[in-house]
Amino acid sequence: MSPSxxxxxxxMAGEELSSAAQRERRKRIVxxxxxxxxxxGFDAVQMRAVADRADVALGTLYRYFPSKVHLLVSSLAVExxxxxxxxxxxxxxxxxxxxxxxxxxxxxTRGLQRNPHLTEAMxxxxxxxxxxxxxxxxxxxxxxxxMFTKAMSDEPxxxxxxxxxxxxxxxxxxxxxxxxxxxxxxxxxANRLELTVRLLLK
Amino acid sequence: MSPSxxxxxxxMAGEELSSAAQRERRKRIVxxxxxxxxxxGFDAVQMRAVADRADVALGTLYRYFPSKVHLLVSSLAVExxxxxxxxxxxxxxxxxxxxxxxxxxxxxTRGLQRNPHLTEAMxxxxxxxxxxxxxxxxxxxxxxxxMFTKAMSDEPxxxxxxxxxxxxxxxxxxxxxxxxxxxxxxxxxANRLELTVRLLLK
DNA sequence: GCCGGAAATAGAACACGTTCTATAAACTTC
DNA sequence: GAAGTTTATAGAACGTGTTCTATTTCCGGC
Numbered sequence: 001m002s003p004s005x006x007x008x009x010x011x012m013a014g015e016e017l018s019s020a021a022q023r024e025r026r027k028r029i030v031x032x033x034x035x036x037x038x039x040x041g042f043d044a045v046q047m048r049a050v051a052d053r054a055d056v057a058l059g060t061l062y063r064y065f066p067s068k069v070h071l072l073v074s075s076l077a078v079e080x081x082x083x084x085x086x087x088x089x090x091x092x093x094x095x096x097x098x099x100x101x102x103x104x105x106x107x108x109t110r111g112l113q114r115n116p117h118l119t120e121a122m123x124x125x126x127x128x129x130x131x132x133x134x135x136x137x138x139x140x141x142x143x144x145x146x147m148f149t150k151a152m153s154d155e156p157x158x159x160x161x162x163x164x165x166x167x168x169x170x171x172x173x174x175x176x177x178x179x180x181x182x183x184x185x186x187x188x189x190a191n192r193l194e195l196t197v198r199l200l201l202k
Numbered sequence: 203m204s205p206s207x208x209x210x211x212x213x214m215a216g217e218e219l220s221s222a223a224q225r226e227r228r229k230r231i232v233x234x235x236x237x238x239x240x241x242x243g244f245d246a247v248q249m250r251a252v253a254d255r256a257d258v259a260l261g262t263l264y265r266y267f268p269s270k271v272h273l274l275v276s277s278l279a280v281e282x283x284x285x286x287x288x289x290x291x292x293x294x295x296x297x298x299x300x301x302x303x304x305x306x307x308x309x310x311t312r313g314l315q316r317n318p319h320l321t322e323a324m325x326x327x328x329x330x331x332x333x334x335x336x337x338x339x340x341x342x343x344x345x346x347x348x349m350f351t352k353a354m355s356d357e358p359x360x361x362x363x364x365x366x367x368x369x370x371x372x373x374x375x376x377x378x379x380x381x382x383x384x385x386x387x388x389x390x391x392a393n394r395l396e397l398t399v400r401l402l403l404k
Numbered sequence: 405g406c407c408g409g410a411a412a413t414a415g416a417a418c419a420c421g422t423t424c425t426a427t428a429a430a431c432t433t434c
Numbered sequence: 435g436a437a438g439t440t441t442a443t444a445g446a447a448c449g450t451g452t453t454c455t456a457t458t459t460c461c462g463g464c
Contacts, residue, residue: 019461022411047451057413059453068451127329130244130322131384138385163397170376170398171369182333183340195365196372200401221431224441249421259443261424270421 028054033075037121072125073136080143097152098201104151123176144169171196230256235277239323274327275338282345299354300403306353325378346371366402373398
């Protein structure tokens with residue numbers, strides 16, 4: 001409605017930040033978030049601590065990210081974009097969609113297990129999000145699915161491939177939740193994902 | 203360690219409550235939780251409000267359920283048990299596992315959509331749970347899976363059937379999360395579940 | 405350079421989950 | 435049925451997410 005509103009929306013989306021100072025502030029905030037989450041998980045990402053570490057005032061933090069969940073999910077999107085870029089520069093090995101998807105899954109999963117606190121923070125934020133963070137959550141979900149469809153084939157995905165990618169993403173999310181709550185071990189997660197991909201792609 | 207500890211554990215598990223008064227207190231608490239959740243979702247389940255409505259002191263509430271998440275997930279288990287009992291008294295129609303699983307899924311999904319606030323509260327609690335609520339979360343996950351394996355066949359399930367039931371449960375959970383955040387409509391959820399079951403069972 | 409509005413700052417204030425304290429009531433055991 | 439222990443109660447207190455206020459700094463147009 002007001003001009004300040006639309007400006008704020010732009011800030012949230014993380015695009016077209018008016019000044020270089022603002023882009024830097026945003027980056028400092030995301031970096032602080034990831035650092036704190038890596039060290040102590042969801043609970044360690046305390047808004048005052050993020051603000052301190054990013055060297056911004058608490059009010060400024062809230063101007064950029066309207067809640068802790070927005071902050072964490074947006075940071076997750078940033079991380080996923082980095083992972084995707086790295087993946088784009090790699091040739092995924094494997095002769096079939098089945099093998100290539102498994103390769104991608106294995107790679108991401110190992111990455112997550114290397115940083116369990118960060119994974120816990122991101123997973124819990126993602127699944128705890130309410131409707132107000134729908135856009136951010138959607139962006140992450142889309143990034144995930146396109147990672148799988150890209151692995152299945154170079155061509156634009158068919159509807160069936162999209163559906164399969166979605167199911168894999170769903171299973172993956174549920175298993176992350178199980179892993180985070182210690183109801184499943186890393187091996188469990190790997191096995192279940194492989195089994196799922198086999199059921200779907202073989 | 204101490205005798206009071208083991209007594210408390212029994213209270214949490216919701217079994218073998220020493221006295222009738224305690225069983226009643228527990229029931230009042232769960233009922234209050236479900237009522238508040240039905241009216242206003244996760245945020246409306248405020249510990250002080252639950253205690254008030256259940257007519258117990260705040261400290262007592264915490265003696266029975268050590269956190270809001272434990273409280274909500276335990277209440278979810280109670281609800282699922284009720285649903286399971288009703289399901290056990292019904293003959294599930296359908297000539298194939300595919301049809302019977304779809305019937306069960308449709309039925310539960312419609313039930314959830316009839317009470318969106320309650321669903322939101324339960325879903326968010328379930329996925330937000332941390333390791334300390336692992337036992338309660340596990341119980342709910344197990345109830346869900348056995349609902350699907352029972353629909354697939356009367357016999358004890360094979361490993362493959364168990365795996366499929368798990369995948370369906372995973373997809374279902376992810377779709378609940380999407381529905382709760384308004385990223386998916388009820389129709390989306392129904393379609394995706396049907397598609398998943400088709401991919402897995404047909 | 406100067407003005408006016410937007411953005412940032414420091415810090416108080418508030419809400420709700422959780423913990424703690426002191427006291428009273430309800431039980432067990434003899 | 436009295437003593438001792440466990441459980442329940444009322445309410446204060448604390449931590450962290452979020453909001454609000456007053457003030458200062460920054461930035462674009464003149």
